[in-house]
Amino acid sequence: xxxxxxxxxxxxxxxxxxxxxxxxxxxxxxxxxxxxxxxxxxxxxxxxxxxxxxxxxxxxxxxxxxxxxxxxxxxxxxxxxxxxxxxxxxxxxxxxxxxxxxxxxxxxxxxxxxxxxxxxxxxxxxxxxxxxxxxxxxxxxxxxxxxxxxxxxxxxxxxxxxxxxxxxxxxxxxxxxxxxxxxxxxxxxxxxxxxxxxxxxxxxxxxxxxxxxxxxxxxxxxxxxxxxxxxxxxxxxxxxxxxxxxxxxxxxxxxxxxxxxxxxxxxxxxxxxxxxxxxxxxxxxxxxxxxxxxxxxxxxxxxxxxxxxxxxxxxxxxxxxxxxxxxxxxxxxxxxxxxxxxxxxxxxxxxxxxxxxxxxxxxxxxxxxxxxxxxxxxxxxxxxxxxxxxxxxxxxxxxxxxxxxxxxxxxxxxxxxxxxxxxxxxxxxxxxxxxxxxxxxxxxxxxxxxxxxxxxxxxxxxxxxxxxxxxxxxxxxxxxxxxxxxxxxxxxxxxxxxxxxxxxxxxxxxxxxxxxxxxxxxxxxxxxxxxxxxxxxxxxxxxxxxxxxxxxxxxxxxxxxxxxxxxxxxxxxxxxxxxxxxxxxxxxxxxxxxxxxxxxxxxxxxxxxxxxxxxxxxxxxxxxxxxxxxxxxxxxxxxxxxxxxxxxxxxxx
Numbered sequence: 001x002x003x004x005x006x007x008x009x010x011x012x013x014x015x016x017x018x019x020x021x022x023x024x025x026x027x028x029x030x031x032x033x034x035x036x037x038x039x040x041x042x043x044x045x046x047x048x049x050x051x052x053x054x055x056x057x058x059x060x061x062x063x064x065x066x067x068x069x070x071x072x073x074x075x076x077x078x079x080x081x082x083x084x085x086x087x088x089x090x091x092x093x094x095x096x097x098x099x100x101x102x103x104x105x106x107x108x109x110x111x112x113x114x115x116x117x118x119x120x121x122x123x124x125x126x127x128x129x130x131x132x133x134x135x136x137x138x139x140x141x142x143x144x145x146x147x148x149x150x151x152x153x154x155x156x157x158x159x160x161x162x163x164x165x166x167x168x169x170x171x172x173x174x175x176x177x178x179x180x181x182x183x184x185x186x187x188x189x190x191x192x193x194x195x196x197x198x199x200x201x202x203x204x205x206x207x208x209x210x211x212x213x214x215x216x217x218x219x220x221x222x223x224x225x226x227x228x229x230x231x232x233x234x235x236x237x238x239x240x241x242x243x244x245x246x247x248x249x250x251x252x253x254x255x256x257x258x259x260x261x262x263x264x265x266x267x268x269x270x271x272x273x274x275x276x277x278x279x280x281x282x283x284x285x286x287x288x289x290x291x292x293x294x295x296x297x298x299x300x301x302x303x304x305x306x307x308x309x310x311x312x313x314x315x316x317x318x319x320x321x322x323x324x325x326x327x328x329x330x331x332x333x334x335x336x337x338x339x340x341x342x343x344x345x346x347x348x349x350x351x352x353x354x355x356x357x358x359x360x361x362x363x364x365x366x367x368x369x370x371x372x373x374x375x376x377x378x379x380x381x382x383x384x385x386x387x388x389x390x391x392x393x394x395x396x397x398x399x400x401x402x403x404x405x406x407x408x409x410x411x412x413x414x415x416x417x418x419x420x421x422x423x424x425x426x427x428x429x430x431x432x433x434x435x436x437x438x439x440x441x442x443x444x445x446x447x448x449x450x451x452x453x454x455x456x457x458x459x460x461x462x463x464x465x466x467x468x469x470x471x472x473x474x475x476x477x478x479x480x481x482x483x484x485x486x487x488x489x490x491x492x493x494x495x496x497x498x499x500x501x502x503x504x505x506x507x508x509x510x511x512x513x514x515x516x517x518x519x520x521x522x523x524x525x526x527x528x529x530x531x532x533x534x535x536x537x538x539x540x541x542x543x544x545x546x547x548x549x550x551x552x553x554x555x556x557x558x559x560x561x562x563x564x565x566x567x568x569x570x571x572x573x574x575x576x577x578x579x580x581x582x583x584x585x586x587x588x589x590x591x592x593x594x595x596x597x598x599x600x601x602x603x604x605x606x607x608x609x610x611x612x613x614x615x616x617x618x619x620x621x622x623x624x625x626x627x628x629x630x631x632x633x634x635x636x637x638x639x640x641x642x643x644x645x646x647x648x649x650x651x652x653x
Contacts, residue, residue, distance in 0.1 A: 152529025260560030367517030448592030482620030497561030507584030
């Protein structure tokens, strides 16, 4: 993933009083909150006529399979580029201009179409999709080619496709804000324009109106694009009917931090400047001061959650919240995604369901990969039916099908009505290196290795730099679905300590590779939609990259140990859904620094002591509707009674 924006709150603080008042009014209006009466009146006078809620004439034709069929010519589609007026989002006193590129079907007068939107910071700096496609323009600056298949496929079926340049990128003004107010409100402004609540113009200054649309919008996108969809939905903006976040972030703290430990120092300003690269010079500006402020406000020095991160939390933050979400949400995430880690989807789903939002979800065993690449035909068919239902209101039954589809082992998918439906199984590390139901007594020690990496702690045998506890060979398949949690009572004398914990599946099996996100690009192509001389609808096929391995690191978690003394920490590992075959062994690793994944805070060979009695592994195990687990329904017999090989031996202190 990549990208960064500027912190609005601190930029406002430096503004003169009059400018501050104006900026606050604009920001309140952009958030959709109640505005002062005179500001509301002025905004009302300046707003264009509202867009009709429903099409005045049929905009689609249903095929024999019940989906919208291709009835419009993609070659004859209307191409437009407009700039939507937005508030001053970077604190320089100048309102922003947000670029929105549009390809829509050429329809009869009075016919209005809904919008599929992909808002992104990557249209000029980095590209979209497996083939890193960029936008391209014709001689007069109008969009000629859009990345991805959405326009080629959906425009002939009666949808407009709108690709938005997030503020601070490509042909939009402003600066990037790492998921903060500028990022989110710049995209929200385009939805406001599509619904008649904002103004826009073309490159030559001509006023542009969205009189061709119903105003119904579905946002989609992978990584930062999916993150923008989450954030815009969390504003509660009217007209946004659904979002389809693919590998999206729901809290930037969970993307940049692990319970107090940064993954990288200086990531916020680095990401911001990276994404701002390769901008159109006509819309670019020097964002150095804004980027520097991001670095200061992110507070890498403590790793703590503060006001900066609260502004970038879409679940229950200070500006954005799941409580505001009105759109239906179709979550897609890879269970082996080490970029946008899986807690981002699991905590987002939990927050949405708690607020009665309709959620559909796909979970694959790959990493940071678009389902268009790993399951192309099924994905396009599903997405097509989803947008038909959400944006055209077609009763095709997709809302009554199982809400969740999960790949629990390579190419083995299961469907569920809800997720997760598991039972917490509590296991305790024992002095002999096993995991069992009853707490043990005493302590176990390890020495921090400042250069250590989690991978170094996986192998069996004695290792003074980690603790390893195992179940022994499982007697039956075990499905873990949800978020494993490790509670550790630890003592150390480091000024600032750190713990790394993880779950390992020991046993030889064919697995989706952890390399290259588990995806391999082939030489063959498949086509989805209509092609032109400028924009073809054909893409290289992709398949799962499988490998036979003796073990797999399933889930990891990290946490800061706040100063010398004794502390009890509860560490959430990555959310997962995986079947561990009979004969395999489940292992729990506890160690200090994991230099491969996080910043190194404990730079010494610090001794750590773990209180075994107060240390617990909580595993979310599927018992209902899954394999039979012996006589004790609440706990699989094979986890209750460890047997078989034991890896390593702990030394009680």
